[in-house]
Amino acid sequence: xxxxxxxxxxxxxxxxxxxxxxxxxxxxxxxxxxxxxxxxxxxxxxxxxxxxxxxxxxxxxxxxxxxxxxxxxxxxxxxxxxxxxxxxxxxxxxxxxxxxxxxxxxxxxxxxxxxxxxxxxxxxxxxxxxxxxxxxxxxxxxxxxxxxxxxxxxxxxxxxxxxxxxxxxxxxxxxxxxxxxxxxxxxxxxxxxxxxxxxxxxxxxxxxxxxxxxxxxxxxxxxxxxxxxxxxxxxxxxxxxxxxxxxxxxxxxxxxxxxxxxxxxxxxxxxxxxxxxxxxxxxxxxxxxxxxxxxxxxxxxxxxxxxxxxxxxxxxxxxxxxxxxxxxxxxxxxxxxxxxxxxxxxxxxxxxxxxxxxxxxxxxxxxxxxxxxxxxxxxxxxxxxxxxxxxxxxxxxxxxxxxxxxxxxxxxxxxxxxxxxxxxxxxxxxxxxxxxxxxxxxxxxxxxxxxxxxxxxxxxxxxxxxxxxxxxxxxxxxxxxxxxxxxxxxxxxxxxxxxxxxxxxxxxxxxxxxxxxxxxxxxxxxxxxxxxxxxxxxxxxxxxxxxxx
Numbered sequence: 001x002x003x004x005x006x007x008x009x010x011x012x013x014x015x016x017x018x019x020x021x022x023x024x025x026x027x028x029x030x031x032x033x034x035x036x037x038x039x040x041x042x043x044x045x046x047x048x049x050x051x052x053x054x055x056x057x058x059x060x061x062x063x064x065x066x067x068x069x070x071x072x073x074x075x076x077x078x079x080x081x082x083x084x085x086x087x088x089x090x091x092x093x094x095x096x097x098x099x100x101x102x103x104x105x106x107x108x109x110x111x112x113x114x115x116x117x118x119x120x121x122x123x124x125x126x127x128x129x130x131x132x133x134x135x136x137x138x139x140x141x142x143x144x145x146x147x148x149x150x151x152x153x154x155x156x157x158x159x160x161x162x163x164x165x166x167x168x169x170x171x172x173x174x175x176x177x178x179x180x181x182x183x184x185x186x187x188x189x190x191x192x193x194x195x196x197x198x199x200x201x202x203x204x205x206x207x208x209x210x211x212x213x214x215x216x217x218x219x220x221x222x223x224x225x226x227x228x229x230x231x232x233x234x235x236x237x238x239x240x241x242x243x244x245x246x247x248x249x250x251x252x253x254x255x256x257x258x259x260x261x262x263x264x265x266x267x268x269x270x271x272x273x274x275x276x277x278x279x280x281x282x283x284x285x286x287x288x289x290x291x292x293x294x295x296x297x298x299x300x301x302x303x304x305x306x307x308x309x310x311x312x313x314x315x316x317x318x319x320x321x322x323x324x325x326x327x328x329x330x331x332x333x334x335x336x337x338x339x340x341x342x343x344x345x346x347x348x349x350x351x352x353x354x355x356x357x358x359x360x361x362x363x364x365x366x367x368x369x370x371x372x373x374x375x376x377x378x379x380x381x382x383x384x385x386x387x388x389x390x391x392x393x394x395x396x397x398x399x400x401x402x403x404x405x406x407x408x409x410x411x412x413x414x415x416x417x418x419x420x421x422x423x424x425x426x427x428x429x430x431x432x433x434x435x436x437x438x439x440x441x442x443x444x445x446x447x448x449x450x451x452x453x454x455x456x457x458x459x460x461x462x463x464x465x466x467x468x469x470x471x472x473x474x475x476x477x478x479x480x481x482x483x484x485x486x487x488x489x490x491x492x493x494x495x496x497x498x499x500x501x502x503x504x505x506x507x508x509x510x511x512x513x514x515x516x517x518x519x520x521x522x523x524x525x526x527x528x529x530x531x532x533x534x535x536x537x538x539x540x541x542x543x544x545x546x547x548x549x
Contacts, residue, residue, distance in 0.1 A: 159336030173447025
């Protein structure tokens with residue numbers, strides 16, 4: 001059977017040459033194009049974004065809903081008891097560390113950037129109905145929950161589950177190509193497999209740099225408010241350089257010492273900031289509205305999830321929902337590989353319940369505590385002329401990233417809390433960058449779960465360069481366009497991946513059932529359990545990697 005070969009390429013000791021070379025050339029070509037043809041690059045990004053969102057928005061919507069309902073089906077189905085690895089294995093990481101790492105990888109900077117700003121934005125400019133009303137407030141929270149709820153985590157879960165299943169259950173390399181083995185067979189080791197992994201690298205790179213760009217914009221906003229640092233491209237590029245160096249230091253420490261420790265710190269600081277806002281904010285309103293917001297989200301889940309502006313003829317979704325769907329899809333190879341890497345030993349049911357619902361619940365509480373409270377303050381001013389507007393809407397209009405800093409002005413210890421928020425953004429930046437570098441290196445090293453550090457440094461530096469170029473080429477609009485363009489081709493891969501996973505699970509369960517019957521009827525079986533028998537046969541797959549010349 002064919003094998004996936006890796007070998008030396010210049011200073012890089014262990015790479016899959018076709019994937020590494022083509023991915024690097026495409027990305028370096030993009031850097032040159034963006035750096036030397038700035039105006040043309042901005043025009044190309046905008047045109048590509050417009051074409052994809054207007055012509056294929058329906059496809060993104062179908063795929064995201066299909067991912068969610070597939071996850072829910074698997075949780076309730078007969079496949080839920082299948083373990084990602086041997087049936088007798090225990091999880092590699094304990095639950096708190098696992099949650100911290102998947103939460104850090106899956107959301108990161110976007111939580112702090114949009115957690116306050118997005119509900120405020122939808123409140124002042126709702127896609128449906130009149131602005132700054134009770135209905136607009138409810139709609140603002142509903143849409144924010146839609147964008148960060150089951151759809152986002154559903155696409156992550158499908159990609160991560162496919163990778164973990166084919167790696168730990170079937171013995172295939174931990175790369176995107178392995179998820180298509182039921183369809184392509186040995187062709188995953190040829191050009192088809194290379195193409196799939198290149199698309200994954202491309203999507204991961206631009207999905208992550210979009211988030212890194214947002215983080216730098218927000219750090220600059222915080223520095224401006226606290227220390228009067230100018231809000232400019234020059235400052236933002238310096239910030240990218242400094243934080244990229246920090247990310248390089250973290251990734252050199254490896255998964256357990258670097259990424260895991262920073263993820264644990266991130267989740268701790270997130271809980272501290274969330275608890276502070278709950279205690280010193282309108283606590284009663286937060287819990288009341290959280291329950292109501294979740295209920296509204298469940299009630300409108302189907303209508304909002306399939307809403308496509310077909311009858312209104314408006315163009316709101318291209319800048320919001322379709323952007324988010326493409327962003328999550330472009331992040332999915334990165335998040336998928338990373339979550340798969342840390343999820344060995346969990347059952348499919350446990351895995352999906354954890355990935356779908358635990359981070360989502362934290363996010364919903366976060367959006368209610370920050371965005372919901374901000375909307376509540378503005379709504380009170382809109383309904384009662386005697387109440388002075390807190391100016392949060394104006395802050396979002398002037399600078400989206402400044403929303404959370406402006407909100408904290410109405411809490412005690414404002415400067416200290418805003419400084420903490422900036423530190424959290426830096427940590428999210430670092431964990432996102434080094435996690436993405438780790439994953440891209442795995443993909444370009446043929447699925448090696450411990451790729452060489454020199455290669456991780458190359459990809460971390462490349463991420464910083466692209467984030468700087470995108471900011472220079474058009475700021476937030478260029479970042480959004482890049483995420484959509486990178487997410488579209490990989491969306492097709494995810495659709496095929498989902499079919500391959502269902503096909504493989506069906507066969508897995510059939511083998512499991514047959515061998516359970518054999519064990520029951522054959523008391524002299526050589527194996528101690530039917531599960532061991534199944535594992536032995538399921539793990540008979542192609543070798544992971546062989547060292548090339």
